Amino acid sequence: MPGSIPIRQFGKHEGVRVSALGMGGHHLGSAKDEATAIAMVHEAVDGGVTFFDNCWEYHLGKSENWLGKGLKGRRDRVFLMTKVCTHGRDGELATRMLEESLNRLQTDHLDLWQAHGMGFENDPALFIRPGGAAEAMLKAQRDGKARFLGFSGHKDPAIHLAMLATGFPFDSVQMPLNAFDASFRSFQAQVLPELNKRGIAALGMKPLSGHGEPIQSGAVSADEALRYAMSLPVTVTITGMDKPDILRQNLRIAQNFQPMTPAEMKSLEDRVKKVAADGHFELYKTSIKFDNPEARLAHGFPVDMQSDETKETVLASQNDGHPYPQIS
Amino acid sequence: MTIDMNHEADNDFTRRDFVKGAAAFTASTITNVRRSIAGASKSQAGNAANLPQVPKRPLGRTGAEVSALGVGGYHLGSTKDQDEATELVSRALDAGVNFFDNAWDYHDGLSEERLGIALRGRRDQAFVMTKVCTHGRGKDVAMQMLEQSLRRLQTDHLDLWQIHEVIYYNDPDLIFAPGGAAEALEAAKQQGKVRFVGFTGHKDPEIHLRMLRQGFPFDTVQMPLNAFDASFRSFETHVVPEAQKRGVAVLGMKSLGGSGEMVTGGAITAQEGLRYAMSLPVATTISGMESLAVLGQNLEVARGFQAMSASDMQALRDRVKFYAADGRFELFKTTKKYDGSVGREQHNFPTAQKLPL
Numbered sequence: 001m002p003g004s005i006p007i008r009q010f011g012k013h014e015g016v017r018v019s020a021l022g023m024g025g026h027h028l029g030s031a032k033d034e035a036t037a038i039a040m041v042h043e044a045v046d047g048g049v050t051f052f053d054n055c056w057e058y059h060l061g062k063s064e065n066w067l068g069k070g071l072k073g074r075r076d077r078v079f080l081m082t083k084v085c086t087h088g089r090d091g092e093l094a095t096r097m098l099e100e101s102l103n104r105l106q107t108d109h110l111d112l113w114q115a116h117g118m119g120f121e122n123d124p125a126l127f128i129r130p131g132g133a134a135e136a137m138l139k140a141q142r143d144g145k146a147r148f149l150g151f152s153g154h155k156d157p158a159i160h161l162a163m164l165a166t167g168f169p170f171d172s173v174q175m176p177l178n179a180f181d182a183s184f185r186s187f188q189a190q191v192l193p194e195l196n197k198r199g200i201a202a203l204g205m206k207p208l209s210g211h212g213e214p215i216q217s218g219a220v221s222a223d224e225a226l227r228y229a230m231s232l233p234v235t236v237t238i239t240g241m242d243k244p245d246i247l248r249q250n251l252r253i254a255q256n257f258q259p260m261t262p263a264e265m266k267s268l269e270d271r272v273k274k275v276a277a278d279g280h281f282e283l284y285k286t287s288i289k290f291d292n293p294e295a296r297l298a299h300g301f302p303v304d305m306q307s308d309e310t311k312e313t314v315l316a317s318q319n320d321g322h323p324y325p326q327i328s
Numbered sequence: 329m330t331i332d333m334n335h336e337a338d339n340d341f342t343r344r345d346f347v348k349g350a351a352a353f354t355a356s357t358i359t360n361v362r363r364s365i366a367g368a369s370k371s372q373a374g375n376a377a378n379l380p381q382v383p384k385r386p387l388g389r390t391g392a393e394v395s396a397l398g399v400g401g402y403h404l405g406s407t408k409d410q411d412e413a414t415e416l417v418s419r420a421l422d423a424g425v426n427f428f429d430n431a432w433d434y435h436d437g438l439s440e441e442r443l444g445i446a447l448r449g450r451r452d453q454a455f456v457m458t459k460v461c462t463h464g465r466g467k468d469v470a471m472q473m474l475e476q477s478l479r480r481l482q483t484d485h486l487d488l489w490q491i492h493e494v495i496y497y498n499d500p501d502l503i504f505a506p507g508g509a510a511e512a513l514e515a516a517k518q519q520g521k522v523r524f525v526g527f528t529g530h531k532d533p534e535i536h537l538r539m540l541r542q543g544f545p546f547d548t549v550q551m552p553l554n555a556f557d558a559s560f561r562s563f564e565t566h567v568v569p570e571a572q573k574r575g576v577a578v579l580g581m582k583s584l585g586g587s588g589e590m591v592t593g594g595a596i597t598a599q600e601g602l603r604y605a606m607s608l609p610v611a612t613t614i615s616g617m618e619s620l621a622v623l624g625q626n627l628e629v630a631r632g633f634q635a636m637s638a639s640d641m642q643a644l645r646d647r648v649k650f651y652a653a654d655g656r657f658e659l660f661k662t663t664k665k666y667d668g669s670v671g672r673e674q675h676n677f678p679t680a681q682k683l684p685l
Contacts, residue, residue: 121560122653184497277498280676287664287677288685300593300656301663304684 005048005254008235010079010148011171011201018051018079018236021254023247024205025054025082027240028070029063030308040247041070045077047251051236053205054105055083055116056097057294060312062324064104075107083116083152084133087298088126091136098140112172113137113146117295118153119288124162127151134168148172154206154284155291157190164191170200174238176284177204179220179228180276182269185285188232201235206282208239210290214281219272223253228268231259380632381424387455387611388577390524390547392487394427394455394612397630398579399623401430401458403616405439410446416623417446421453423627429581429614430481431459431492432473433670440480451483459492459528462509463674464502470512474521488548489513489522493671495531500538503527510544524548530582530660531667533566540567546576550614552660553580555596555604556652558645561661568609580605580613585657586666595651596644599629604644607635659685 010016023044031037041052052071054064064082071078082101086094102108115133118124128134140146150172151163160175173195175187182188195202207229208215208222215222229237241247260268272281279286288296293303293310303310308327315325384393399420407413417428428447430440440458447454458477460470478484491509494500503509513525526548527539536551549571551563558564571578583605584590584598591598605613606629617623636644645652655662663685664677672679 120654125653275676277501278496278675278677283678283683287683288662289664289683299654300651301654302659302685306682306684 003255003257005251006257007050010235012199013148013171013201016079016148019049019254020230020236020257021049021250022051022053022203022236022238023049024238024240025052025063025067026058026308027242028054028066029059030240030242031066032243034066034069036244037066038070040241040244041067042074043244043247044241044251045071045074047247048255049251050078051238052078052080053238054081054101055085056101057085057116057292057309059324060309060316061100061104062312064101068104068106072106079111080105080107081112081114081150082110083114084137085116085292085294086127086133086136087117087295088120088123088132089298091131091133091139094133094136095139098136098145102145109144110146112148112150113140114149114172114174115151117291118151118159118163119155119291119295120299121156121159123153123159124166127163128166128168134166137168148201150174150201150203152203152205156285157185157187160187160191161194164194164198164200172201172203172235174203174205176206176210176282177202177229177232177234177237178207178209178225178282179265179268179272180209180214180281182276183273184276184279184282192233196233202233204229204232204234204237205239206284207237209281210284213283214272214275219275219281220268222249224268226250226253227257227260228265230254230257231265379423382627382630383633384424384426385611386577387524388547389575390577392455392524395425395630396606396612396633397425397626398427398429398612398614399425400581400614400616401428401439401443402434403618403622404430404442404446405435406616406618407442408619410442412620413442414446416617416620417443418450419620419623420627421450423631425627425630426453426455427612427614428454428456430457430477431461432477433461433492433668437476437480440477444480444482448482455487456481456483457488457490458486459490460509460512461492461668461670462503462512463493463671464496464499465509465674466505466507467509467512467515468507470509471515474512474516478521485520486522488524488526489516490525490548490550491527493668494527494529494535494539495667495671496675497532497535499529499535500542503539504542504544510542513544526550526576526579528579528581530586532661533561533563536563536567537570540570540574540576546574548577548579548611550579550581552582552586552658553578553605553608553610553613554583554585554590554601554658555641555644555648556585556590556657558652559649560652560655560658564608572609577611578609580608580610581615582658582660583613583615586660589659590648590651590657593651593657595648595657598625600644602626602629603636604641606630606633607641 006020007017084094137149148171152174154176284290311327382395516522524547528550584601660666
């Protein structure tokens, strides 16, 4: 008989509570088809997941669309987040993206709206500049379209700290948190304590390093990796699940969750320290593999065909009458 | 302006991309290239002797002197054949260029072989550097690579031997571990097989500083230096002063972004980029040249080189600051594009095909 997924307070907001396991939006768009994605959302909600992650640019909108369909009739039971992809561009663009996200998600408001992918050194300055995304986010909050505001990023703790230094009233901050991060350009060491101190909700992601690379190579098991991430002082651990059996595995881990002891955590950190040292299990820090085309183009970086969104953009140009061409 | 291939990059993937890109150049560019080639051959045949030479500079505290412009080894392997490589090396030597860069892994050894053949009979006029690609492996592997490099380069000694691509955050620990590559540098020097030793890298000033702070007697340190670097994860700001303080000679590279991105992107001209890099307190600026046309273009800047004024350098830094701020033209710092395959393999990173950026 499984227990239930722990529920935690969202930062300093008393009465706002979310599940300790969150469903990642990118992987939802990688599900086999729409019916599978919708069924997975239903199963997640029924299993006790209330935190749903998403982003304007994931799979060119497919992730938001499928989540919107999955949450139909269930919207009030969840805490819905999506992210805006201005990547330094104007606040007006952010507002247009918000309207698109709301339409796709079939809702009149987000519980949390975050600036996506702060990964370039000049992102904080571009975010906070007059006419930038910061203004659009505050307006959305005033207009009741977004309850809370935050940002995400996976590149460098220094960029996160620079975002915090802008003085913007963030309710949440999302970052990669796992046993490898503990000893390599560490968000856990540099950013997490600052958030805890300020009462900003810490949203962990990439507990399995993005695509589960260290699980496949045997460096850690999915169980210990997810348990480790959930044992950190975070509000939620967001993890991607593109197949029903992965969802079930994670639900089982979260429903039976017992935090690791500090000694267990230290022991895991020590065990992976050597392979963590060059960042080959944290490619989001050491390459631009995880930087979506929207971010790359806004910053004048080359795109590559490794990205789902690049492939989907190319396929969409073939205009075969299907809204979301399948990529392999 | 001629087609700019004035760059020092580190893997085949990059090279292929750039060649593809180069094929799309406009007719007027091609005309300019033809003109430049014609000009180069004319000066070669006629009044080359009257032209000023590329100046020499002291190589730190070594007592050696090297030319302010160096020939990048990777691109020597990208020349169309041995004849072009030989002609390029010969013209460079005639112009006063004596610094020749190379690395054990460039084109799987072809770059070293081409340089070895091109330097037959003129080895004594050249300052020959190559690099060792241990990427975390120890002294024994390094010494084997040294023997291979010497054989390919057809010489009994190197003027400079450097540890290649120190770009991974645990590289300093691995290099200085007992039995590590640092011990090979010492041994090779003692055996008289190399005169001087150093290291290279293009990723993060922090890694360079950790190498320098080991207290090892490096003679040289190679790093990307250009007008964009000055305001982004800057080697110029963080590493050059530290190297100078320790008397370690600075070798600059990637004056135009690695594959000429700064020029093709429209942010600077090739001449501005090279002049800026050569005006820094460096012993030499290593530039990749895969054709006689690019050599000719570089020599126009380098012959009788006069440094930019401090205010001109500041003006250029200011002008490119917007582009510098996110590292879009310094992809060697911000992406995996310039990280070579030997290092990726040793550090368990995906191949360039799987992880191009």
